[in-house]
Amino acid sequence: MTAGKPCKSAKTLFPSALPPGKSIDYLPGKTIFSQGDECTAVHYVRQGVVKLVLVSKRGRSGVLGFLGRGDFFGEGCIGGRANYDTSAIAVVPSTVLVIDRKKMIQIIEKEPHVCTQFINYLLSRNHRIEQDLIDHLFNSSEKRLARALLLLTEYERGNENLSIIQRVNQDTLAEMVGTTRPRVNFFMNKFRKLKYIHYDHNGGLKIYPSLSKILQ
Numbered sequence: 001m002t003a004g005k006p007c008k009s010a011k012t013l014f015p016s017a018l019p020p021g022k023s024i025d026y027l028p029g030k031t032i033f034s035q036g037d038e039c040t041a042v043h044y045v046r047q048g049v050v051k052l053v054l055v056s057k058r059g060r061s062g063v064l065g066f067l068g069r070g071d072f073f074g075e076g077c078i079g080g081r082a083n084y085d086t087s088a089i090a091v092v093p094s095t096v097l098v099i100d101r102k103k104m105i106q107i108i109e110k111e112p113h114v115c116t117q118f119i120n121y122l123l124s125r126n127h128r129i130e131q132d133l134i135d136h137l138f139n140s141s142e143k144r145l146a147r148a149l150l151l152l153t154e155y156e157r158g159n160e161n162l163s164i165i166q167r168v169n170q171d172t173l174a175e176m177v178g179t180t181r182p183r184v185n186f187f188m189n190k191f192r193k194l195k196y197i198h199y200d201h202n203g204g205l206k207i208y209p210s211l212s213k214i215l216q
Helices: 008-013 075-079 101-110 112-138 141-157 170-177 181-193 209-215
Strands: 022-026 031-033 041-047 049-055 061-068 087-090 094-100 197-199 205-207
Touching: 041 075, 041 101, 049 094, 061 141, 061 170, 075 101, 094 101, 101 112, 112 141, 141 170, 141 181, 141 205, 141 209, 170 181, 181 197
Parallel strands: none
Antiparallel strands: 022 094, 031 087, 041 094, 049 061, 049 087, 197 205
């Protein structure tokens, strides 16, 4: 499932208003926390991309979504959740701020404007998740891929000295879109022929705003 447009409310408020936390760097593929781990902290993406993965009781694994700079995850601990419902894994080199549950609750209780902005952020993200579900159920894999690529360009703008697009391979794009790698390769070639994307001589990928025409 793709992630939608990044939530602007988090980017306008945070991280300046956040309580002190531990900033941790994760390499691609590293697990930030695992499903079932004790839920003790709220996490905030400073840089990079993180995917949330759920494993069912029957052992089936699925990607629930992708988060980028300005997004929170693991906030269920604020509501008293004992364990994380999903695993969180870094997709590209990522920096994550880990905020102790008690410290996060304190600033929400003491600073009404922070509480309001945080609630607005959560409502905005829930709306984004709903749009992701609609996108996954009703839109073609071609449109979902275009949307995922445009999203990655949004995430990349806020990252210093880090090219997210160059580090996301077609297997990861297939996860984001909910399709197969051959289908992703087919559509990427189509986008290239339409001049919506461009590969340089080193294999670097550039996404042009005209790619949004696929969504129309």
